[in-house]
Amino acid sequence: MSTFSTLQLDVSPTGIATLWLNRPEKNNAFNAAMISELLQALDAIKEHKDLRFMLLRGHGKHFSAGADLAWMRAAAELDYNANLQDAHALAEVMARLYQLPIPTLAVVQGAAYGGALGLISCCDLAIGANDSQFCLSEVRIGLTPAVISTFVVKAMGERQARRYALTAEAFSGEQAVDLGLLHASYAPEQLDSAVSDWCRTLLDNSPAAMRATKSLLQEVKHGELTPALRRYSEAAIARIRVSPEGQEGLNAFLAKRQPSWRVAAPPSDAEQ
Known part of the structure; x- marks a missing residue:
C-alpha cells in the first residue's frame, strides 16, 4: 500500500x-x-x-x-x-x-x-x-x-x-x-x-457476513419498514445463505466444527 x-x-x-x-x-x-x-x-x-x-x-x-x-x-x-x-x-x-x-x-x-x-x-x-x-x-x-x-x-x-x-x-x-x-x-x-x-x-466472525451486515444496517437506518426495505432484507438473507461463507458457516455449525475463517491462534498486541 x-x-x-x-x-x-x-x-x-x-x-x-x-x-x-x-x-x-x-x-x-x-x-x-x-x-x-x-x-x-x-x-x-x-x-x-x-x-x-x-x-x-x-x-x-x-x-x-x-x-x-x-x-x-x-x-x-x-x-x-x-x-x-x-x-x-x-x-x-x-x-x-x-x-x-x-x-x-x-x-x-x-x-x-x-x-x-x-x-x-x-x-x-x-x-x-x-x-x-x-x-x-x-x-x-x-x-x-x-x-x-x-x-x-x-x-x-x-x-x-x-x-x-x-x-x-x-x-x-x-x-x-x-x-x-x-x-x-x-x-x-x-x-x-x-x-x-x-x-x-x-476475527471469530465471517468477513463476508460482517460486510453484508454493515451494508444491511446502513440500508435499514432507522428501521422504517417499507415494501422496498422488506424486499431488500429478504434478498439480503437469501444472498448470504447461498454464498460460500454462508454455506461454510451453516455446514460448520451443523457439523459442530470451526468455520474456515476462524484464526486458530490470534496473535496479541492488536493482532499485528
Missing part, C-alpha cells in the same frame, strides 16, 4: 488494517495534507478485498487535537469558495469512513477534539481510555462543527449533541460511554489489551 507522511497504514497477516494518525509532534491535528492522505488511505482500504476490519488509531499521547493551528490560520485568509473546497474535502473523509464496507473500530487515548469526534462517530465501533478527553470545541474559536455534525448526532443523539456543541464542555472517556460516543472505556494501561480482545471477537 501507499507510503504516507501524516499517516501510517499497517495490514496484519490476519487481515486487520490499522490506520494510524501519525503527526504525534502536532498531536495528530488535521491539516490539508492529512485530509488528502486520509482520502487516499480510505480508498486503498476499500479496494483491498482481503481485509476483515479496520482500526483507527493515533500515534503518541493524543488521538487527535482537531484542526492544526497553522492550517486554521491559513484558512482564515482564504475566500468563501476556497473555504468551501476545504470543507468539501473534510466532509468527503467523513463520508468515505462512514461508508467503508468493512467494520471499523476507533481506539481513543488522550485528547479528541473538534473534527476528531467526527472520525470517531463515523466508525462502527469505538473504545477509549477512561481518562481520554473529548470536546466539540468549535464555538470557542468562533466556528461550528458543521461537516461532522450529522455523524456526531447519529452517535450521541440530538439532545446531547446540542449540549456539547453549544457549551464546548470537555467530557471524559467514561462520560463518552454514557453519551453513546464510545462503546466501552478502559484504564489507560488496559487499552491495548482491550483492543486485542475486540480484535479476537471480530
Whole structure:
C-alpha cells in the first residue's frame, strides 16, 4: 500500500488494517495534507478485498487535537469558495469512513477534539481510555462543527449533541460511554489489551457476513419498514445463505466444527 507522511497504514497477516494518525509532534491535528492522505488511505482500504476490519488509531499521547493551528490560520485568509473546497474535502473523509464496507473500530487515548469526534462517530465501533478527553470545541474559536455534525448526532443523539456543541464542555472517556460516543472505556494501561480482545471477537466472525451486515444496517437506518426495505432484507438473507461463507458457516455449525475463517491462534498486541 501507499507510503504516507501524516499517516501510517499497517495490514496484519490476519487481515486487520490499522490506520494510524501519525503527526504525534502536532498531536495528530488535521491539516490539508492529512485530509488528502486520509482520502487516499480510505480508498486503498476499500479496494483491498482481503481485509476483515479496520482500526483507527493515533500515534503518541493524543488521538487527535482537531484542526492544526497553522492550517486554521491559513484558512482564515482564504475566500468563501476556497473555504468551501476545504470543507468539501473534510466532509468527503467523513463520508468515505462512514461508508467503508468493512467494520471499523476507533481506539481513543488522550485528547479528541473538534473534527476528531467526527472520525470517531463515523466508525462502527469505538473504545477509549477512561481518562481520554473529548470536546466539540468549535464555538470557542468562533466556528461550528458543521461537516461532522450529522455523524456526531447519529452517535450521541440530538439532545446531547446540542449540549456539547453549544457549551464546548470537555467530557471524559467514561462520560463518552454514557453519551453513546464510545462503546466501552478502559484504564489507560488496559487499552491495548482491550483492543486485542475486540480484535479476537471480530476475527471469530465471517468477513463476508460482517460486510453484508454493515451494508444491511446502513440500508435499514432507522428501521422504517417499507415494501422496498422488506424486499431488500429478504434478498439480503437469501444472498448470504447461498454464498460460500454462508454455506461454510451453516455446514460448520451443523457439523459442530470451526468455520474456515476462524484464526486458530490470534496473535496479541492488536493482532499485528
